[in-house]
Amino acid sequence: MASIFTKIVNGEIPCYKIAEDENFLAFLDVNPNAKGHALCIPKQEINKIFDMEEDLYMGLMAFSRKVAKALEKTIECKRIGVAVVGLEVPHVHVHLIPLQDMDDMRFQRKVTLKTEEFEDIANRIAKNM
Known part of the structure; x- marks a missing residue:
């Protein structure tokens, strides 16, 4: 069965898209730790990050870096945190989280945003790509 992220890639589930290329x-994130919390995924459904072919892995890291740089230009923060956990969805994903403090990385404190806020943030980040 396809993961929720594969359904997003296939257009079956909407998302607040920031960037896309042929592979990523x-x-x-619709359940964000902080305003601007983004996910970078390979379009190919792969369960574990270290099962990725090296070229695809390196491509994901380069793509994630570009997104992180755009996030940094868009969301006021001390830095962009990065995490790869992989237990909640069986599809490789890199979390990019604008950080004010360590609690933003703990996946215990969430922020609530309205649809308009998600759309505005996604559009502003995309313009900084």
Whole structure:
């Protein structure tokens, strides 16, 4: 069965898209730790990050870096945190989280945003890509 991220890639589920190329997709996390929390994924459904072919892995890291740089230009923060956990969705994904403090990385404190806020943030980040 396809993961929720594969359904997003296939257009079956909408997302707040930030960036896309032939191999990768970046979009806002709908259950964010902080405003601007983004996910970068390979379009190919792969369960574990270290099962990726090296070229695809390196491509994901380069793509994630571009998204992180755009996030940094868009969301006021001390830095962009990066995490790869992989237990919640069986599809490789890199979390990029604008940080004010360490609690933003703990996946315990969430922020609530309205649809308009998600759309505005996604559009502003995309313009900084």
